[in-house]
Structures are given as structure tokens and as C-alpha cells.
Amino acid sequence: MEDAGEEKLGIACFGRPGSYTDEAMNLYFHDREFEAAYYPHFEDVVQAVSSRKVRYGVLPIENSSTGGITDVYDFIHRYDCCIVGEKYVKIDHCLLGLPGTSIDELREVYSHIQGFHQCRNYLKRHEDWQLHPYFSTSESAEKVREMKNPHIGAIANRTAAGMYGLDVLAESINDNRQNYTRFFIITSDREEVPGADKITLVLTTQHRPGALYHVLGYFFYNGMNMTHLESRPLKGRPFEYFFHIDVMGNLSDPATARVLRNLAENCNYFKILGNYVSDRGGI
Numbered sequence: 001m002e003d004a005g006e007e008k009l010g011i012a013c014f015g016r017p018g019s020y021t022d023e024a025m026n027l028y029f030h031d032r033e034f035e036a037a038y039y040p041h042f043e044d045v046v047q048a049v050s051s052r053k054v055r056y057g058v059l060p061i062e063n064s065s066t067g068g069i070t071d072v073y074d075f076i077h078r079y080d081c082c083i084v085g086e087k088y089v090k091i092d093h094c095l096l097g098l099p100g101t102s103i104d105e106l107r108e109v110y111s112h113i114q115g116f117h118q119c120r121n122y123l124k125r126h127e128d129w130q131l132h133p134y135f136s137t138s139e140s141a142e143k144v145r146e147m148k149n150p151h152i153g154a155i156a157n158r159t160a161a162g163m164y165g166l167d168v169l170a171e172s173i174n175d176n177r178q179n180y181t182r183f184f185i186i187t188s189d190r191e192e193v194p195g196a197d198k199i200t201l202v203l204t205t206q207h208r209p210g211a212l213y214h215v216l217g218y219f220f221y222n223g224m225n226m227t228h229l230e231s232r233p234l235k236g237r238p239f240e241y242f243f244h245i246d247v248m249g250n251l252s253d254p255a256t257a258r259v260l261r262n263l264a265e266n267c268n269y270f271k272i273l274g275n276y277v278s279d280r281g282g283i
Contacts, residue, residue, distance in 0.1 A: 009034035010054035012045040015136030018160035022138065024087040024183040025058040040135040043075050049188050050079035057081070062182040063091070065175065066117045068230045073202070073244050076186060076273060083200050083274025084193055085185035092179075093119055095170040096141055096161050097153040103169050108132060110140035111155035119155055122173040141166055185276075198227070198278040199249050201260070202242055204234060204269040212243070218263045219247055224256070242269075251275045 011029065013036050014021045025036065039045045042059055049057040062068045076083065093115055097106060106129060113133040116123065123129065134140045137156035144154045145164040153169065154160075161168050205211035219226045228246035249256040251272070264270035 009056065011036050012048040012054045012057040013038050014042060014045050014059050015040075016138040016142060018141065018157070018163040019136050019138035020089050020091060020157060020181055021058055021060055021136070021183060023157075023159065024060075024089045024181075027089070028058070028085060028087045028183075028185055029056075040139065042069075042072050046072075046075040046079045046081055046186065049081050049186055052188055055187060056084070057186045058087075059184050059186065060114075060181050061086075061184045062228070063114060063118065064178070064180045064182075066114060068244070069114075070230065070232050070244075072184070073230075073232065073242075076184070077202055077242075077271070081186045081188055081273075082190045083184050083276055084187050084191050085276045086198070086279050087183045087185070088180050088279050089183065090179065091118065091174060091181050092157060092172055093137075093155050093174040094158055094161060094168045095122075095153055095173055096144060096156055096164075096166040097169045098144065098148065098150050099165065099167050101150045101153070101167060101169065105150050106153045106169075107151040109153045109155060110134045110143055112137050112140065115140075115155040118174045118176070118179060121175045122170070138163075182279075184274075186274075190274075193276050195277050196250050196275040197248055198246060199251065199256075199260075199275045200228075200244070200246050200273045202244050202269075202271050202273060203263075203267045204240065204242055206266070206268055207240055215243070215263065215267065218259055222255070222259045224249055224259060248278070249275075 011034050013025050016038050045057045045059055048054050059072050061072050108130045110132045115137050138160045140154035141156040141160035141164045144152055225248040230244045231241040234240040
């Protein structure tokens with residue numbers, strides 16, 4: 001908890017109050033006094049952190065149904081920010097509308113593009129609806145309230161429904177009932193996180209056969225558990241890739257540090273984005 005005389009933590013949050021990112025922020029910082037600033041774009045959040053307008057930023061990075069949000073990795077990397085924490089939030093999408101509206105009245109629906117992707121099966125049953133990708137799920141709910149049109153709905157969570165005075169027309173419409181989104185907590189300077197047990201890094205391999213296999217061997221043969229691997233095209237170099245990797249470990253452990261040091265010497269590019277406490281209780 002902050003001392004009484006200290007300023008509240010400034011935190012940049014993607015979306016609006018009532019969003020899943022807002023929920024992740026409140027869960028992660030539940031025991032701290034903070035002041036949130038909300039931004040409509042991923043890059044805005046990272047820029048606010050990089051320029052030190054705020055101490056921390058909260059962003060979605062991966063969904064259990066639709067995969068990674070690679071733009072967020074790119075922005076964290078580009079603006080030289082560090083990952084200091086993660087939070088998993090269960091996603092439960094609802095169809096929202098103005099009070100008194102019925103599903104049969106809807107003609108248009110707003111949501112974040114990820115919301116649409118995660119509710120494909122439900123939306124296939126309503127192919128006559130016009131879908132409008134929007135900044136975030138919570139901003140979609142806010143827009144429905146502002147437009148005051150009974151033919152327009154939103155896909156968001158129940159919290160957003162209550163916050164913006166909307167009715168829940170249909171519950172749990174996401175395809176996967178065990179649907180989780182992982183969020184990163186980022187800052188501008190590396191912090192030593194007590195109890196850190198997960199490392200996120202980005203690297204490029206030498207452009208030769210078996211290079212990635214060789215890299216992964218460093219983890220396998222040294223007993224390091226790799227929990228995430230994702231590739232991202234390397235701009236200007238066709239069919240070459242950045243690899244974003246999560247492995248379990250602590251940088252203060254000499255054996256872990258030695259493995260990563262040896263790995264770095266065999267990569268064209270290597271950077272540690274963060275060492276933080278895994279959210280084991282999130283799922």
C-alpha cells in the first residue's frame with residue numbers, strides 16, 4: 001500500500017472503464033492506490049509508459065481462443081518497455097442492448113475485433129447483423145448508450161452493461177466457455193520483481209536449417225520449461241522471423257543466467273523483455 005503522503009500510481013489502461021483490461025488492472029493492483037488513464041489504442045498505452053506519463057501500463061497480449069496479439073509485442077519491443085507482471089482474466093461475452101430492446105430488433109453490433117472472433121458461432125446464427133469493429137468492448141457498450149438506437153447492440157461483459165445502463169440480451173455467447181485473456185503489466189525501466197519465475201524474451205535465429213531447433217534445445221537440455229512460442233515476420237527480410245518466447249526461470253539464478261547468456265551468443269538478436277511472477281492462480 002502507498003504511504004499517505006505519496007502520489008497515487010499512474011496507470012495507462014487500454015479501453016475504457018468496464019473493459020476486460022480494466023478488470024485485469026483492478027485485479028493486479030487491488031492492494032495499491034492508483035489513478036487510471038484510459039487509451040483507445042495499444043500504442044497509446046505503450047507511449048504513455050515509455051514517455052513516463054504513467055508508471056505502468058496494462059495491455060492484452062494473448063487469448064486462449066484466438067492466440068497472440070502480436071502488435072502489442074511489437075510496441076513493447078519498439079518503445080523499449082519492460083514486462084513486470086501478468087494477469088489472466090476469464091472472458092465472458094454478453095450481447096448488450098438498450099433497456100427494453102429485444103434481440104430480434106438488432107440490426108448492427110459493435111465490439112472489439114477480438115470480441116467478434118471469439119463469438120463466431122453465435123454470430124453465424126445472426127448473419128444479417130452488420131458488425132462494426134470498434135476500439136474496445138467497453139467503448140462499444142458506451143457507444144450503444146450514446147447512440148440511443150434500439151437496433152444497435154454491443155458485445156461486451158456484464159460489468160460494462162451495468163456501467164453504461166444496458167440490458168444483457170444474451171449471456172456467455174463466446175464459443176469457448178473456458179476463454180481467458182492474458183494481460184501484461186509493463187513499465188519503462190526494468191524492475192527487480194520478488195519471486196519472479198517467468199521470463200519473456202525476443203530473439204532472431206541465424207538463417208540456416210535447424211536454427212530454431214538448436215535454440216529450443218538450450219531450454220530442453222537445461223530443464224527449462226518453455227510455456228509460449230510465437231513467431232513474428234521480420235520486416236524487410238522475407239521469411240525470417242522474430243520469436244517471442246516465455247520460459248520459467250529467474251534471472252538471478254546463475255544456471256538460468258548462464259543458459260540465456262549462451263543462447264544470446266548464438267542468436268542474431270536477443271533481448272529479455274521481462275522477468276516477473278507468473279499468474280498461476282489466474283486459470
